[in-house]
Amino acid sequence: MTRRKSILIYRLGSLGDTVVALPCLHLLARVFADSERIVLTNLPVHAKAPAVSSVLGKSGLIHKYMSYPIATRNLFELAKLCWKVRQLSIETMVYLTPSRGEAAIRRDELFFRLCGIREFIGIPRGELATHHYDPVEDRYEAEASRLARCLAAIGDARPNDPASWDLLLNEQEYASATSALRPLDRAPFLAIGIASKEDIKDWGIENWKALMPQLRRHFPEHALVLIGAKEDRSASDEVAARWEGRSLNVSGNLSPRESAAVIQRADLFLGPDSGPMHLAASVGTPCVSIFAGNDRPGIWFPFGNTNEVIYHRHRKDGFDHDPNACSAEKKKCILSISVEEVAAAAVRAGKRKRSAASGTIDSLLIESP
Secondary structure, three states, X not given: OOXXXXXXXXXXXXXXXXXXXXXXXXXXXXXXXXXXEEEEEEOOOOOOOOOHHHHHOOOOOOOEEEEEOOOOOOHHHHHHHHHHHHHOOOOEXXXXXXXXXXXXXXXXXXXXXXXXXXXXXXXXXXXXXXXXXXOOOOEEOOHHHHHHHXXXXXXXXXXXXXXXXXXXXXXXXXXXXXXXXXXXXXXXXEEEOOOOOOHHHOOOHHHHHHHHHHHHHHOOOOEEEEOOOHHXXXXXXXXXXXXXXXXXXXXXXXXXXXXXXXXXXXXXXXXXXXXXXHHHHHOOOOEEEEEOOOOOOOOOOOOOOOOEEEXXXXXXXXXOOOHHHHHHOOOHHHHOOOHHHHHHHHHHHHHOOOOOXXXXXXXXXXXXX
């Protein structure tokens, strides 16, 4: 019996990083439909960072998962990983990673050649390592689009097609969402994820608490559902206490895919730049997204044309991916975003719900002088 051919997909990150790679993963499922698709990824590096396997689940996009401690220099761990890959007799690797610099790429190539890999697809060199800049929009290319360019040699990942962002949720995951939402008795609801695993992206619990009465005035018929990790449960309870209507805190109770099934039924999702925000965008729920200025505008904005992205930039060039600089400025960018701005953005997003016919980003981008 002929052994099924396997390909190895090298993708690092956790929730948001996995979601923005969905168009490429769908492409790989089409191009390598007859191959066993194996993801090699890092072990979770944060308590709030779910593993790639919990994000993709039994979608069929990936068949197997392998993981290793990121940035390890332990020779025993590297030898063990090399042996595991060699045992699979894989000849082709899809290098689906963020731009890591030429030195890291060369090191990776050498290691994976030792593992028996002979063909590499998607290595980000030259223009593939950078995000295109649109001076008219003053936006940078979305990471999902850059990744799609890396794989253009094998096909079109169609990052502007909503179907490319399908998580392929199953009946059991939808049933779990139905069960979790039963206390709301089918009332319409807003979904909120107040937390991020990075402090520089944290808008602050006091802002979220102050937002609740304003949101309630605009959405008086809606309940509130709070999404997050178990570590966010206490803070989410504090925020929910300021909502005068019905609320439901499911933080820590659901898997990422079950959370996506819950968010899909929401009329709106509000949160900072985070994994749950990308989950919301993937299932077509309009997002009100609160961004820090540590990343260039556009790269990590949520997919879709019904979103409102609020991004204050106090420097012409932003902070150029420097969290330390952002911290030194005492998070001036994100903390200058007012409760009133977020409430107004929620009203606009609510009015435009499900109204877009294409998948291009049409977001509110607020610049500060």
